[in-house]
Amino acid sequence: MTEDTMPKTEAAEVELLSFRLGDEEYSVDIMSVREIRGWTRATPLPHAPAFVRGVINLRGTVLPVVDLSIRLGMEPVAGDARNVIIVVQVGSQTAGLLVDAVSDILALPRSEMQSPPDLNADISQRYISALTIVEGRMIRILDLTSVLPQEAIEAA
Amino acid sequence: MSDPMAEIKASFFIECEELLESLQDALSDLDEGADDGETINVVFRAVHSIKGGAGAFGLDALVAFAHRFETVLDELRAGRLDLTPQAVKLFFQAADLLADEIRAAREGSPEPEAAEECLQALEALLGDRGPSHTADAEDEVEAADFQPMGLALDLDFDFTPEDASPTGFTLQFRPDGALYASGNEPLQLLRALAEIAEVSIMTDAEAVPPLDALDPEENHLSWTVQITGDVTEEEIREVFEFVEDVCQIDISPILDTREMPLPELPEIDGEPSGFTEEDEKFEPEAEVNGPGSVNAAPPPTDDIAKIATEAPARTPDPSPAEQQAEAAKPSAAQPAASNTTPAAEPGATVRVDIERIDRLVNLVGELVINQAMLAQSVAEAGLPPNSAVNTGLEAFMMLTRDIQDSVMMIRAQPVKPLFQRMARIVREASSAIGKDVRLKTEGETTEVDKTVIERLADPLTHMIRNAVDHGLESPDMREAIGKPREGIVTLSAHHRSGRVVIEVSDDGGGIDRKKVFEKAIEKGFVTPDAQLSDNEIDNLLFLPGFSTADQVSALSGRGVGMDVVKSSIQSLGGRISITSEPGKGSCFSISLPLTLAVLDGMVVNVAGETLVVPLSSILETATLTSEDIRALGPSTNVIHLRGAFVPLFDLGAELGYRAPKRSYSGDVVLLTAQEDGARSALVVDSILEQRQVVIKGLQQSYGHIPGVAAATILGDGQIALILDPADLVQSASGNTRAIDLSLAG
Numbered sequence: 002m003t004e005d006t007m008p009k010t011e012a013a014e015v016e017l018l019s020f021r022l023g024d025e026e027y028s029v030d031i032m033s034v035r036e037i038r039g040w041t042r043a044t045p046l047p048h049a050p051a052f053v054r055g056v057i058n059l060r061g062t063v064l065p066v067v068d069l070s071i072r073l074g075m076e077p078v079a080g081d082a083r084n085v086i087i088v089v090q091v092g093s094q095t096a097g098l099l100v101d102a103v104s105d106i107l108a109l110p111r112s113e114m115q116s117p118p119d120l121n122a123d124i125s126q127r128y129i130s131a132l133t134i135v136e137g138r139m140i141r142i143l144d145l146t147s148v149l150p151q152e153a154i155e156a157a
Numbered sequence: 158m159s160d161p162m163a164e165i166k167a168s169f170f171i172e173c174e175e176l177l178e179s180l181q182d183a184l185s186d187l188d189e190g191a192d193d194g195e196t197i198n199v200v201f202r203a204v205h206s207i208k209g210g211a212g213a214f215g216l217d218a219l220v221a222f223a224h225r226f227e228t229v230l231d232e233l234r235a236g237r238l239d240l241t242p243q244a245v246k247l248f249f250q251a252a253d254l255l256a257d258e259i260r261a262a263r264e265g266s267p268e269p270e271a272a273e274e275c276l277q278a279l280e281a282l283l284g285d286r287g288p289s290h291t292a293d294a295e296d297e298v299e300a301a302d303f304q305p306m307g308l309a310l311d312l313d314f315d316f317t318p319e320d321a322s323p324t325g326f327t328l329q330f331r332p333d334g335a336l337y338a339s340g341n342e343p344l345q346l347l348r349a350l351a352e353i354a355e356v357s358i359m360t361d362a363e364a365v366p367p368l369d370a371l372d373p374e375e376n377h378l379s380w381t382v383q384i385t386g387d388v389t390e391e392e393i394r395e396v397f398e399f400v401e402d403v404c405q406i407d408i409s410p411i412l413d414t415r416e417m418p419l420p421e422l423p424e425i426d427g428e429p430s431g432f433t434e435e436d437e438k439f440e441p442e443a444e445v446n447g448p449g450s451v452n453a454a455p456p457p458t459d460d461i462a463k464i465a466t467e468a469p470a471r472t473p474d475p476s477p478a479e480q481q482a483e484a485a486k487p488s489a490a491q492p493a494a495s496n497t498t499p500a501a502e503p504g505a506t507v508r509v510d511i512e513r514i515d516r517l518v519n520l521v522g523e524l525v526i527n528q529a530m531l532a533q534s535v536a537e538a539g540l541p542p543n544s545a546v547n548t549g550l551e552a553f554m555m556l557t558r559d560i561q562d563s564v565m566m567i568r569a570q571p572v573k574p575l576f577q578r579m580a581r582i583v584r585e586a587s588s589a590i591g592k593d594v595r596l597k598t599e600g601e602t603t604e605v606d607k608t609v610i611e612r613l614a615d616p617l618t619h620m621i622r623n624a625v626d627h628g629l630e631s632p633d634m635r636e637a638i639g640k641p642r643e644g645i646v647t648l649s650a651h652h653r654s655g656r657v658v659i660e661v662s663d664d665g666g667g668i669d670r671k672k673v674f675e676k677a678i679e680k681g682f683v684t685p686d687a688q689l690s691d692n693e694i695d696n697l698l699f700l701p702g703f704s705t706a707d708q709v710s711a712l713s714g715r716g717v718g719m720d721v722v723k724s725s726i727q728s729l730g731g732r733i734s735i736t737s738e739p740g741k742g743s744c745f746s747i748s749l750p751l752t753l754a755v756l757d758g759m760v761v762n763v764a765g766e767t768l769v770v771p772l773s774s775i776l777e778t779a780t781l782t783s784e785d786i787r788a789l790g791p792s793t794n795v796i797h798l799r800g801a802f803v804p805l806f807d808l809g810a811e812l813g814y815r816a817p818k819r820s821y822s823g824d825v826v827l828l829t830a831q832e833d834g835a836r837s838a839l840v841v842d843s844i845l846e847q848r849q850v851v852i853k854g855l856q857q858s859y860g861h862i863p864g865v866a867a868a869t870i871l872g873d874g875q876i877a878l879i880l881d882p883a884d885l886v887q888s889a890s891g892n893t894r895a896i897d898l899s900l901a902g
Contacts, residue, residue: 056858
């Protein structure tokens, strides 16, 4: 799934890291991605919301891991060797996103981004900031701020 | 303001802290009866240095306050003021306000309101003869006598009749290289001078060598400044006050030309300039009388004429010019003199940014984790215990431990500054309610982690206030029961078995347990028929909301906010306890871990998860038998242990790892104790080991989890949660019912 055919020299270009969750394809702005790690078992946190898988040791720091699939209202990620944790940073907060698999890096012109249609009934709706079509596939672009476990921090 | 300036300013404020500390120390010594000149000097010097530094940064309010304070201290130094207890009290108050002023200057907040009042009270000590803070000419003469660098001034004034009226001064300013090295800038000084008087500045660049011989670190410039206008010599000196060690300053007065006896002029004009050429070693002094000064304003005056006439009488042969040079010499010698008598010899210390130390602490934490990982893989490799790898690893472990201890020592600081702050609280609280209170401190040099010290200030303040307000009886009452009127609050710190124990005790009436008990009943905390031990009654004080309402007596107010005190101590991993004896007083004892970075813990296994329970909270461990367990309610159990019933908590269920088990027979329990002595039994599956773990905060990356204090990284790289048993039990007691319903069946 290489994207050599993509026009790469647009002025206002966005680079996205796309990944799979179930059968669907999502992406995040690559600028917020710190690293990608293989699956390691997370230590579960008591009294945490279901989408918080737990914490892992990221070179000596304690990193909370969000099961993105549960967060978006789908079945939990299995948690096996094929799964990966995308370490993202939003502002001062760093967290891991557990996804099924990373698929690609896309460079897309900003003009091809579309606002998602207004469907309030869909739980995943509020986590998506934009939509785009790449080779006939729809890619959802995630709003990272709303995906991370904000509630847990506020509830504390 | 530019960055370097902000940096210098920041270091000035750090210095201020140190100066305030020595000020407090010296005042305490004075309070205890040390009436020697050196102690008074220390007090004076501290205030003086603060004033000097503040002047450099244009902190006018601070300078004004320090100046007036200093003026009064000066009288004391000169022996013209008696050191009465009342005066010492005022000095303490002024020192407190000086600290406030410094804080105000640092934070840009408004200056404390009480300042003026306190200063007036201080100045009232001086009575009529006290100089007012607006320095006029007469004050100058008096004040000049006490300037530490006053030798030259004295001479100047000796030669200046009281009625002389200088119209200005000639200033010779020649910085040393060190002036630049210390971050000062002559331009700023000259500008500051221009602000207080009219100046005409001439730069003397003659000494600048050719470029190839130029030492860029050295100074080759000097300035001659004619100062006219309504300005005193002291004001001029103040401008240069904080650089006086690193430059040569010579000030000579220009006196009113109307009184000038003209015939003297040629003589003075000629000789000094000739002198310059003749004798290099008097160069700076000679320059004073050089072309600059003479050209701008003809200096010969009454008094110089007098010198000229007196000179032959005192020393038969020197010419008037030499006499001048003599007079100037002490002022040239002055920088050297003040260099040899610095206020304090700088100890071998380094000031390090706390962030760097924290990074080191973190790295050492990593080292400990890595070493544990290494140990684990060596163990897994199945090497014989006496193999070279194992012996090497053992040495490595010991080294790691040593490094860790040493790094923690860096963060450790003596509790002395904290105790000094408390001394102030005592002074303020006691004067607010009209009690005589003396604070005794013990173990000021005890060292505690910096963070602990910082976070201890609020709880300690509260406890000290309580001790003064509620712990001690009123002076009249104390007298009536045969105690001295003056109450004593003792604040002590010492190390005890790897922890720091800080105690606040008073010699008051002790806790009125009857009243506390009644109050608790009234508040609904206990039932009237409850049988409570003395210790349990004392611990009622820590209940939230205890006795916040109407104060039936002074004693019933005790406990206001003690729950807050307790929770902040607990958040530091500490414990607090009370002992009290009726009529003799009470003692609040805080026990704290030496560091917040590592912890001794018991590593346990619960439902396949590894957890760490702080060793400090574990009293004992036991294996349960079915006889030990008694059903309490439909969903809760207690265990019967050594004649006492202890509530049982299943860690696996409380933390949501599994449903409560049907039978706990054969399981391991950890018996934990809380600060108030309440015990609870935590069921775990097995105990793995006891070890030191590095604390990794969860707050920043995730947030607070009930029952969990922090996390740590184990030898296998996995994260384990560190429990907070007290918090766990508190948040668990509510929902055991729902969870345990399945157990009941």
